[in-house]
Amino acid sequence: MRVDGEHRFDLSRSVMWEHLLNPESLQGAIPGCTAFEEVAPETWELTAQVGVGPVRGTFTGRVELRDREPESRYTLIASGQGRPGGGQGEAVINLTDDGDGTHLRYEADVTVRGAIARVGGRLLTASARTMARQFFDAIEKEAKTATERSAAR
Amino acid sequence: MTMQATPGQLVGQRVRRREDPRLVKGRGSYVDDMKLPGMLHLAFKRSDVAHGIIRSIDTSAAEAMPGVELVLTGAQLAEIIPPMPVATPFPAPDHHAVTPDRVRYVGEPIAVVVATDRFLAADAADVIEVDIEELPAVIDPERAANGDPAVIHEAFENNLAVPFAPAGTGVNPETLEVEDESALNEAFENADVVVSQRMFSQRLVPNAMEPRGVIARFEPGNDELTVWSTTQNPHIARTLLAAILGMGQHQVRVIAPDVGGGFGSKINVYGEDFAAAAISRDIGRPVKWIEDRSEAFMTTIHGRDVIGYIDLAATGEGKVTAVKMRLIADIGAYEMVLTAAIPTLVAFMISGVYDIPVVRAELTEVFTNKMPTDAYRGAGRPEGIYFLERAMDMLASELGMDPADVRRVNFIQPDQFPYTTAGGMVYDSGEYERLLDQALENAGWEQMKADRDAARAEGRIVGLGMSFYTEICGFGPSAAMPTVGLWEHASVSVERDGKVRASSGASSHGQGHETTFAQMLADDLGIPMDDISIIHGDTGQVREGTGTFGSRSQVVGGTALLMASGKVKDKMRVFAAQMLETQPGDLSFSDGMIGPTGQEDTGVAFAEVAGFAYIPIPLPPDTEPGLSEEAFWEPEGFTWPFGCYITQVEIDRDTGELELQRFVGVDDCGNVINPLIVAGQIHGGIAQGVGQALTEEAVYDEGSGQLLTASFMDYQIPRARDFPRFELDHTVTPSPLNPMGVKGIGEAGTIGSTPSIVNAAVDALSGHGVEHIDMMLRPEKLWRLIQGGDA
Numbered sequence: 033m034r035v036d037g038e039h040r041f042d043l044s045r046s047v048m049w050e051h052l053l054n055p056e057s058l059q060g061a062i063p064g065c066t067a068f069e070e071v072a073p074e075t076w077e078l079t080a081q082v083g084v085g086p087v088r089g090t091f092t093g094r095v096e097l098r099d100r101e102p103e104s105r106y107t108l109i110a111s112g113q114g115r116p117g118g119g120q121g122e123a124v125i126n127l128t129d130d131g132d133g134t135h136l137r138y139e140a141d142v143t144v145r146g147a148i149a150r151v152g153g154r155l156l157t158a159s160a161r162t163m164a165r166q167f168f169d170a171i172e173k174e175a176k177t178a179t180e181r182s183a184a185r
Numbered sequence: 186m187t188m189q190a191t192p193g194q195l196v197g198q199r200v201r202r203r204e205d206p207r208l209v210k211g212r213g214s215y216v217d218d219m220k221l222p223g224m225l226h227l228a229f230k231r232s233d234v235a236h237g238i239i240r241s242i243d244t245s246a247a248e249a250m251p252g253v254e255l256v257l258t259g260a261q262l263a264e265i266i267p268p269m270p271v272a273t274p275f276p277a278p279d280h281h282a283v284t285p286d287r288v289r290y291v292g293e294p295i296a297v298v299v300a301t302d303r304f305l306a307a308d309a310a311d312v313i314e315v316d317i318e319e320l321p322a323v324i325d326p327e328r329a330a331n332g333d334p335a336v337i338h339e340a341f342e343n344n345l346a347v348p349f350a351p352a353g354t355g356v357n358p359e360t361l362e363v364e365d366e367s368a369l370n371e372a373f374e375n376a377d378v379v380v381s382q383r384m385f386s387q388r389l390v391p392n393a394m395e396p397r398g399v400i401a402r403f404e405p406g407n408d409e410l411t412v413w414s415t416t417q418n419p420h421i422a423r424t425l426l427a428a429i430l431g432m433g434q435h436q437v438r439v440i441a442p443d444v445g446g447g448f449g450s451k452i453n454v455y456g457e458d459f460a461a462a463a464i465s466r467d468i469g470r471p472v473k474w475i476e477d478r479s480e481a482f483m484t485t486i487h488g489r490d491v492i493g494y495i496d497l498a499a500t501g502e503g504k505v506t507a508v509k510m511r512l513i514a515d516i517g518a519y520e521m522v523l524t525a526a527i528p529t530l531v532a533f534m535i536s537g538v539y540d541i542p543v544v545r546a547e548l549t550e551v552f553t554n555k556m557p558t559d560a561y562r563g564a565g566r567p568e569g570i571y572f573l574e575r576a577m578d579m580l581a582s583e584l585g586m587d588p589a590d591v592r593r594v595n596f597i598q599p600d601q602f603p604y605t606t607a608g609g610m611v612y613d614s615g616e617y618e619r620l621l622d623q624a625l626e627n628a629g630w631e632q633m634k635a636d637r638d639a640a641r642a643e644g645r646i647v648g649l650g651m652s653f654y655t656e657i658c659g660f661g662p663s664a665a666m667p668t669v670g671l672w673e674h675a676s677v678s679v680e681r682d683g684k685v686r687a688s689s690g691a692s693s694h695g696q697g698h699e700t701t702f703a704q705m706l707a708d709d710l711g712i713p714m715d716d717i718s719i720i721h722g723d724t725g726q727v728r729e730g731t732g733t734f735g736s737r738s739q740v741v742g743g744t745a746l747l748m749a750s751g752k753v754k755d756k757m758r759v760f761a762a763q764m765l766e767t768q769p770g771d772l773s774f775s776d777g778m779i780g781p782t783g784q785e786d787t788g789v790a791f792a793e794v795a796g797f798a799y800i801p802i803p804l805p806p807d808t809e810p811g812l813s814e815e816a817f818w819e820p821e822g823f824t825w826p827f828g829c830y831i832t833q834v835e836i837d838r839d840t841g842e843l844e845l846q847r848f849v850g851v852d853d854c855g856n857v858i859n860p861l862i863v864a865g866q867i868h869g870g871i872a873q874g875v876g877q878a879l880t881e882e883a884v885y886d887e888g889s890g891q892l893l894t895a896s897f898m899d900y901q902i903p904r905a906r907d908f909p910r911f912e913l914d915h916t917v918t919p920s921p922l923n924p925m926g927v928k929g930i931g932e933a934g935t936i937g938s939t940p941s942i943v944n945a946a947v948d949a950l951s952g953h954g955v956e957h958i959d960m961m962l963r964p965e966k967l968w969r970l971i972q973g974g975d976a
Contacts, residue, residue: 033886115311115312117233118233143886143888143889143891144889144891145233145234145291145889145891146233147479149233149291149886149889149891149895150479150482150483150891150892150895150896151896151898155898
C-alpha cells in the first residue's frame with residue numbers, strides 16, 4: 033500500500049531537520065510512543081500504542097535511517113509487530129524551502145498483515161495520514177518549544 | 186403461476202415451513218448453543234503471511250497464561266493425525282489440519298490453544314511467537330502456472346494441480362493430448378462470425394449466516410467419539426473423521442443440529458474439525474471451536490475464481506457451430522474435499538441449452554497462496570453458464586440479432602431428449618422454447634425493448650439482459666463421485682399409534698426438508714403432516730446418508746423416502762388385508778384410512794393397522810411384526826432443470842451506480858412439491874447471483890498476498906433494498922429419472938441471474954463502445970466506461 037502526503041512547517045529547514053532526526057523529539061512526537069531506544073547507529077527500537085479503526089494494540093518495532101542527505105532528504109526503514117498484526121515499510125522524506133518555512137513531502141510503501149490488514153485499506157490509509165499529521169504537528173511543537181527556550185536563554 | 190403436480194392433497198401446495206417458527210423465534214439449537222460439562226475451548230494461531238517457511242514457534246508465553254491447558258503446534262498435532270483427505274480422484278498435496286512446516290495462505294492454522302474459555306484461548310494464541318521466513322506470494326493464477334514468482338508445492342511443478350478435459354471433445358482425457366483438431370478447425374474456418382473473449386468469474390466468499398463450529402467429545406470409557414458440527418453432510422463427515430482418526434465408523438457419531446446455511450461451504454470437513462476430534466481423544470475432554478466472522482472470510486472455502494478464454498463460431502443466421510473454452514481455475518493453496526472436482530463442472534457445462542456439434546474444453550487448475558476454493562452455490566455451473574451466456578449475447582450483438590432469437594435457433598429440441606452433448610453429458614428432459622416464450626410474454630419483451638429505446642433517446646443509460654441456463658442437478662449416480670457414493674438413504678417407521686418417524690441422510694441446513702419431506706409422505710401415506718416427524722442430521726439416528734448439496738435432496742433424498750414409504754405401505758397392506766379379510770393388492774391409503782382403492786373410507790384406520798402390526802394376533806404368515814423400513818436410492822443420471830432470466834438495469838450517468846429495475850424469471854425444475862419453498866430457493870439464489878454480478882469479490886493483494894476483503898466493510902453482500910420484486914413463474918417438464926419427476930432448484934437462481942445482469946449492463950453501455958465488462962460491476966468501473974475510459 034502506498035501512503036503519501038505533504039506538510040508545511042513554519043520553522044526553517046535546518047531547525048526541522050535537526051528535530052526530525054533527534055531521538056528525544058521523535059519519542060515525544062511519535063503517536064502513542066512509550067519507549068524509544070537507540071540500539072545501533074541510526075537505528076532505534078520503539079514501543080507504541082496504535083489503533084486503526086476497531087483494531088488496537090501495542091506494537092514493538094525497529095526504525096532505521098538511511099540515505100541521509102543533510103537538510104533535504106532521508107529514508108526510513110521501519111518494521112513492527114504487535115498482537116493485532118504487523119507491518120513493514122519504507123518512507124522517503126524530502127524537505128524543501130517554503131518561504132520562511134519548510135515543505136515536507138513523504139512517500140511510503142507499506143505492507144501490513146494480520147487483523148490490521150483485514151480492517152481494510154481505506155481505514156488504513158486514513159489512519160496512516162492522521163498519524164503522520166499528528167507526528168508532524170507534535171514535532172513542530174517540540175521544535176518551537178526548543179527554539180523559544182534557546183531564544184529565551 | 187402455471188403448475189401441475191403429482192396427485193395428492195399437500196404436494197404442490199404452498200405449505201408454510203414447519204421449521205420456521207422455531208428458527209425465527211430464536212428457539213433453534215445450533216452448535217454454539219451446546220455446552221457440555223468439562224468442555225474446553227480451542228483457538229488457532231493463524232498465519233499472517235501468505236507464503237513462507239516456519240523457522241520457529243515459541244509457545245511458552247501462551248502456555249503460561251491463565252486457563253491454558255494445552256498448546257499444540259502443527260508438528261505436534263501431525264504426530265496424532267495424518268494429513269486431511271480429499272474425495273476427488275486427482276492427485277493432491279499433503280494438507281495438514283494445522284501446518285507443521287510451511288504456510289501457504291493468510292489464515293492457515295499454525296498452532297492450536299486449548300483453554301477454559303474461548304477468550305483466554307484467543308488471548309493465548311495471540312502471544313504465540315512464530316518466526317516465518319517469507320517467500321514470494323503467488324497470487325496471479327496465470328503467472329503461477331509458469332511457476333512465477335514461486336512454486337507452492339514441490340511435487341507440483343509450475344503450481345499445476347490438475348489438467349483436465351472432458352471425453353468426446355477431441356482431447357484424450359487420459360493423456361490430455363489433442364487427438365483430433367479437424368472438426369474444431371473446420372468449424373472456426375467456415376464460421377461466418379467468431380466471438381472471442383477472456384472472461385473472469387471472480388472469487389467469492391460464501392458467507393453463511395452461521396459461521397462454522399464444532400464440538401468433539403471423546404468418551405474414553407467406551408472409545409466413542411461424538412462430534413456436533415455445522416456440516417451439510419454428517420455421514421460424509423463421520424466417514425472422513427473415522428478414517429483420519431483411525432476409528433471404526435461405528436465408533437463415530439456426527440450430529441448436525443440446526444445449521445444456519447452453508448451454500449456448499451459446509452460440505453468440507455475442515456482442519457479445525459479434525460484437530461478438535463484428535464485433541465478431545467488425546468485429552469479425554471470435550472472441546473469446542475466456533476469460527477469468528479473474520480476467520481470465516483479467511484479460512485472457510487471460497488468459490489468460483491475461474492478465468493475463461495471463450496471462442497464461439499457461428500453461421501450468419503446465428504447457429505453456433507463450435508465452442509471452445511480454455512479454463513484456468515485458481516484453486517488456492519490446497520485441495521480440500523471437492524476442490525479439484527468443482528472446476529471440471531465448468532467444462533461439463535460448455536453446451537448449455539444449445540445443440541452445438543463441436544465443443545472443446547481444456548481446464549488447468551492452479552495452486553496460489555489463497556484459501557482453497559470448493560463448492561459454493563452452483564459450484565462450476567455458474568462459471569460455465571456465465572461464460573456461455575455472455576458469449577451468446579456477444580454473438581447476438583455481433584449479428585444484430587435479438588438475444589432471444591439467437592438462443593431460439595440453437596436450442597436442443599424436445600424430441601432430442603435424452604440428449605447427449607458433444608462433451609458427453611446426458612440431459613434428461615427439456616422444453617426450452619416453450620419456457621422462453623413464457624418468459625418473453627411475462628416480461629413483455631417487445632415493450633421492454635421499446636421502453637429501453639425510448640429511455641435511451643432521453644439520454645438515460647438503460648439495458649436489457651437475458652440468460653438461459655441449464656444445470657447439473659440431483660447429484661447423482663455414484664460414478665460421478667466414486668470416492669464417496671452419491672445415493673441417499675431413508676427410513677420410514679410407523680409407530681404403534683399411527684404416527685410416523687421418517688429419516689433422511691439429506692441433512693437440512695435451511696432448505697426446509699422437514700416440510701417438503703413431510704408433505705410428500707403425508708400424501709403417500711394418506712395421513713396428516715402433523716403426524717409425521719422428519720429426522721435428519723444425526724448419524725446416530727439416521728443410519729446412512731450422503732448429504733445436502735448439488736440440488737439433490739428432493740431428487741435423491743425424496744425418492745429414497747418414497748421408496749421406504751412404499752415398503753412400509755406394502756407391509757401395512759398385509760396387516761390391513763388380514764383385518765379386512767381381503768387381498769393386500771387391492772388396498773390403498775387415503776384420509777387416514779386403508780381400504781379398497783376408491784373406497785378407502787370403508788376400510789380400517791391407518792392407526793388401527795399400525796397398532797395391529799405391533800400386537801399382531803394372529804401374525805399373518807411370513808410376516809415380521811412391526812412397521813419400519815429403509816431404502817437406499819441412487820439415480821441413473823443427473824437431472825437438468827432450466828430457466829430464463831430477463832433483467833432491466835439503469836446506470837446513473839453521474840455516479841455509475843447500477844439499479845436493477847426488473848427481474849423476470851421462469852424456471853423449470855420439473856414437478857414442484859412446495860412452490861413457496863421453491864420460490865424461497867430461487868429468491869436466495871438470485872440474491873447471491875446478483876451479488877456476484879454487482880458487489881462481491883474476494884481480493885488478495887498482489888504483492889503481499891493479504892486478503893483485502895476480509896470483513897463486511899470491504900466485501901459487500903446485497904441487501905433486500907437492492908432488489909426489485911422478482912416476477913417469477915414456472916413451466917413443468919418432469920424428469921423421467923425419478924418417480925416424482927423432480928429436478929432440483931437450490932442453485933438455479935445463482936446460476937441464471939449473474940449473466941443476465943452483466944448482459945444487461947453491457948447492453949446499457951453498448952452505446953459507449955462496451956463489448957464486455959468483467960465482474961463485479963462496481964460503480965467506479967461503470968463510471969469510467971461512461972467517461973470513455975477503460976474499466
